[in-house]
Amino acid sequence: SQTIHQWPATLVQPVGSPLSLECTVEGTSNPNLYWYRQAAGRGLQLLFYSVGIGQISSEVPQNLSASRPQDRQFILSSKKLLLSDSGFYLCAWSVQGAVIPLHFGNGTRLTVT
Amino acid sequence: AQSVTQLGSHVSVSEGALVLLRCNYSSSVPPYLFWYVQYPNQGLQLLLKYTSAATLVKGINGFEAEFKKSETSFHLTKPSAHMSDAAEYFCAVSVRNTPLVFGKGTRLSVIA
Numbered sequence: 049s050q051t052i053h054q055w056p057a058t059l060v061q062p063v064g065s066p067l068s069l070e071c072t073v074e075g076t077s078n079p080n081l082y083w084y085r086q087a088a089g090r091g092l093q094l095l096f097y098s099v100g101i102g103q104i105s106s107e108v109p110q111n112l113s114a115s116r117p118q119d120r121q122f123i124l125s126s127k128k129l130l131l132s133d134s135g136f137y138l139c140a141w142s143v144q145g146a147v148i149p150l151h152f153g154n155g156t157r158l159t160v161t
Numbered sequence: 162a163q164s165v166t167q168l169g170s171h172v173s174v175s176e177g178a179l180v181l182l183r184c185n186y187s188s189s190v191p192p193y194l195f196w197y198v199q200y201p202n203q204g205l206q207l208l209l210k211y212t213s214a215a216t217l218v219k220g221i222n223g224f225e226a227e228f229k230k231s232e233t234s235f236h237l238t239k240p241s242a243h244m245s246d247a248a249e250y251f252c253a254v255s256v257r258n259t260p261l262v263f264g265k266g267t268r269l270s271v272i273a
Binding site: 082084094107136138146148149154 | 167170193195202203204205206207210212251253255258259260261262263264265266
């Protein structure tokens with residue numbers, strides 16, 4: 049069966065520090081991969097999605113970037129965090145060629161201080 | 162572009178009462194619609210989905226939703242609330258195989 053792993057579960061970082069959040073999927077090949085951010089009162093916002101290695105689509109211009117160095121690995125990064133980057137970050141996957149069903153990881157709670 | 166609007170950021174019901182969470186969508190083409198549930202500090206779990214088959218969709222945990230094209234709605238209901246239903250609920254839409262767009266969520270509280 050397929051599983052998705054996200055880490056760390058919680059993270060507290062100072063303003064201006066770098067960020068790296070990792071997500072991996074097991075049990076499927078060439079999945080579509082997604083990063084969503086959940087901020088208080090704003091629902092889930094799609095940040096990036098990827099249909100293959102090195103292929104990244106950015107939905108919202110911002111302080112973050114994403115990379116997919118391997119088929120089942122998706123990384124969310126920032127060179128310098130802002131206070132506004134605080135939130136709950138969720139990685140998700142769907143089978144190749146389809147956007148549904150969408151399966152979510154357990155998320156990373158990021159607090160920028 | 163497609164979008165969903167969830168009416169009410171917080172809904173409170175008594176245990177055993179009807180649960181009704183509202184979702185309206187906007188789309189120029191036939192949509193796929195979804196309801197997800199999120200428990201504290203966890204990811205989202207699919208409750209049910211509408212993908213152009215039956216308009217009344219049954220999901221897990223006794224929830225169901227009805228697609229009403231004339232009202233552009235996809236409201237979520239459950240006849241009798243249970244304490245374990247307390248969570249945040251998200252409505253989402255997808256068209257033409259594009260990534261899901263989510264609403265802002267509705268927090269459901271269940272009062273004993």
